Amino acid sequence: MISRRDFLQTSMAASAILGASSFGNWAKLAAQQALTQDQLMRFDTFGNVSLIHVTDIHAQLKPIYFREPSINIGVGENKGAVPHVTGADFRKLYGIDDGSPTHYALSAGDFSALAQAYGKVGGLDRMATVINAIRADRPDAILLDGGDTWHGSYTCYHTAGQDMVNVMNALKPDAMTFHWEFTLGSARVQEIVESLPFAALGQNIFDAEWDEPVDLFPPYKFFERGGVKIAVIGQAFPYMPIANPGWMFPEYSFGIRDENMQTMVDEVRGQGAELVVCLSHNGFDVDKKMAGRVTGIDVILSGHTHDALPEPVLVGETIIVASGSNGKFVSRVDLDVRDGRMMGFRHKLIPIFSDVIEPDKEVAALIDAQRAPYLDQLTEVIGKTDSLLYRRGNFNGTWDDLICDALLSEREADIAMSPGVRWGPSLIPGQDITREDIFNVTSMTYGKAYRSEMTGEFIKVILEDVADNIFNPDPYYQQGGDMVRIGGMGYRIDINQPQGSRISDMTLLKTGEAIDPAKSYVVAGWASVNENTEGPEIWDVVESHIRTLGTVSVTPNNSVQVIGA
Amino acid sequence: MTLTRRNVMIMGAGAFVAFGLPMRATAAGEDRIAEFTGGAAMADSGITLTAPEIAENGNTVPIEVAAPGAVEILVLAMGNPTPGVATFKFGALAASQTASTRIRLAGTQDVVAIAKMSDGSFAKASSNVKVTIGGCGG
Numbered sequence: 244m245i246s247r248r249d250f251l252q253t254s255m256a257a258s259a260i261l262g263a264s265s266f267g268n269w270a271k272l273a274a275q276q277a278l279t280q281d282q283l284m285r286f287d288t289f290g291n292v293s294l295i296h297v298t299d300i301h302a303q304l305k306p307i308y309f310r311e312p313s314i315n316i317g318v319g320e321n322k323g324a325v326p327h328v329t330g331a332d333f334r335k336l337y338g339i340d341d342g343s344p345t346h347y348a349l350s351a352g353d354f355s356a357l358a359q360a361y362g363k364v365g366g367l368d369r370m371a372t373v374i375n376a377i378r379a380d381r382p383d384a385i386l387l388d389g390g391d392t393w394h395g396s397y398t399c400y401h402t403a404g405q406d407m408v409n410v411m412n413a414l415k416p417d418a419m420t421f422h423w424e425f426t427l428g429s430a431r432v433q434e435i436v437e438s439l440p441f442a443a444l445g446q447n448i449f450d451a452e453w454d455e456p457v458d459l460f461p462p463y464k465f466f467e468r469g470g471v472k473i474a475v476i477g478q479a480f481p482y483m484p485i486a487n488p489g490w491m492f493p494e495y496s497f498g499i500r501d502e503n504m505q506t507m508v509d510e511v512r513g514q515g516a517e518l519v520v521c522l523s524h525n526g527f528d529v530d531k532k533m534a535g536r537v538t539g540i541d542v543i544l545s546g547h548t549h550d551a552l553p554e555p556v557l558v559g560e561t562i563i564v565a566s567g568s569n570g571k572f573v574s575r576v577d578l579d580v581r582d583g584r585m586m587g588f589r590h591k592l593i594p595i596f597s598d599v600i601e602p603d604k605e606v607a608a609l610i611d612a613q614r615a616p617y618l619d620q621l622t623e624v625i626g627k628t629d630s631l632l633y634r635r636g637n638f639n640g641t642w643d644d645l646i647c648d649a650l651l652s653e654r655e656a657d658i659a660m661s662p663g664v665r666w667g668p669s670l671i672p673g674q675d676i677t678r679e680d681i682f683n684v685t686s687m688t689y690g691k692a693y694r695s696e697m698t699g700e701f702i703k704v705i706l707e708d709v710a711d712n713i714f715n716p717d718p719y720y721q722q723g724g725d726m727v728r729i730g731g732m733g734y735r736i737d738i739n740q741p742q743g744s745r746i747s748d749m750t751l752l753k754t755g756e757a758i759d760p761a762k763s764y765v766v767a768g769w770a771s772v773n774e775n776t777e778g779p780e781i782w783d784v785v786e787s788h789i790r791t792l793g794t795v796s797v798t799p800n801n802s803v804q805v806i807g808a
Numbered sequence: 809m810t811l812t813r814r815n816v817m818i819m820g821a822g823a824f825v826a827f828g829l830p831m832r833a834t835a836a837g838e839d840r841i842a843e844f845t846g847g848a849a850m851a852d853s854g855i856t857l858t859a860p861e862i863a864e865n866g867n868t869v870p871i872e873v874a875a876p877g878a879v880e881i882l883v884l885a886m887g888n889p890t891p892g893v894a895t896f897k898f899g900a901l902a903a904s905q906t907a908s909t910r911i912r913l914a915g916t917q918d919v920v921a922i923a924k925m926s927d928g929s930f931a932k933a934s935s936n937v938k939v940t941i942g943g944c945g946g
Contacts, residue, residue, distance in 0.1 A: 451864075454870050482862055484864040484865070485862055485863075485864060485940060489864060489865070496864055496870075497864070498860045498861070498862075498864070499860075499861060502858060704941075705941060708940055708941040709941070711938075711940070712940060715938075717861075719861040720861055720862060720936075720938055722862075741830075742830055742916075743830065
């Protein structure tokens, strides 16, 4: 007799084989220059339930380039484990051929060249085509949005999220959870949520005053699909008031609250749920830890850390699916649920190659309608880039190098700080830089570029604090961003040390002198979480800098020395 | 938009709130534990302490303790200058041995709860609560 655990693992292996064979096909097809929409979406419908997962779109309505990170270090038990495997190691792990479409979609390396060959990715009109095709196979498939949807572009900023709400509503999601949405402010969030034709879920969204659940965000919702009673439990980003400005949504408290998650799982099982799905914005490592502590979740649809994995990760009897970011992927998960339990699954991470997948006409028109009032502003060319501009990486990316340079020169500072966020598309060499492109990497409701004096000692305290939010060996103490980006200063970091001992050799680059703990330095930065931060908007600072430069060329940044990776 | 020099040179209001490095446990906390238990061994089960991993606001951190069968629960913030937070006493007729409150933490540190059971034994739970600058969420 085959136990449930064996069955899951057998099924996992079968899924891996299916995955591997489809990778092989893509490589061959690429050689034949024949990557087609049908090939990208081919899927043998399985079981009786289909889940469709999209997450961390960051308001990218139109196709973009997006380079995955080449540096994404795991610590503690996650050292060397996915998603902390990048580049050639990642391709070797999953049997992905160099130069294949999957290489381009899922990993860094030769990005500029492959981007020329394979073109842009994403676009909500292309995602709509894929979602509709899945619904053609399985009309009652459940579409779940993991959040970070109403943030990240010029139009999203100027419509306070309305452009994304209008377009996402056309895709007809069944439920959603949240993170950056709250930076629109709690009044606006409430206004939108009350208008949504689908569920807004968060078992960990509590009233800050009484520490009680909030009516606006129920913990879960039941769906009856394919004769199966399914509970979807929402998990919002746990550290919103810490990683983002809590003063913008003071009514709410978050946290991981895994004890309440267990209570909710037990509650829905008690009400007859045969399949329990967690729609999560925890971040991958936090989801992995949670899956080991909370029993009874069948599927975690994981968001926040922007990881794109070609196969689910299995923790006990829970599968964790990671579906990337910026509209680059749609995950399809087919499940066989019988006798009140998940008996097997089949999964595909579908990359949205914009030149291969036909846009859905209705959604395309809707997107253009959102953009029409702002088109002149969006398309104005500010400059040009000779370099690949990208953001992802634990310590720096060329976009942030450029933003830090803008802060140093436009704000006459010694040292610049740029937040370690993971959103923001890439530009390839030779591309124009438009105002839209600048907003795509800077847009936020607290983007004021401050200028302040800090002692060398305090700068170290900041670096130590942020480093511990990334490299604390316990995922529950991580916030899921990257290291604060530093301009004008070099440092050395030993990631395996405790907080207070990781950072050393801080050097002011313009003089080559060691940073003096007692001396004050002028620091310019943006995205402060404190209320009443003053300064010009960061996108204006960056725009002014790029206008001055004309053509941008970013030199390799070697100012951070990493130990213990 | 053109940035005037005047606009550009405005000094921002405080960009980061200062928090220090993790607080070391003070000897006062250990003394308080020794006084409460009389040096007796403490079990690591029988008491639950629920606290956030990272405090949203170090000035008011919600915690909850529960220890079925306890007559007394001592709560300590080990890194605070004055570690004593509260002692909850439960009478024989108490329906449950659970209490919740909010505490102020001077910085990242361990919060410790120790239950004295009706049979005179002790149980301890500890939770590390981080107080952080934050501000760089993905």
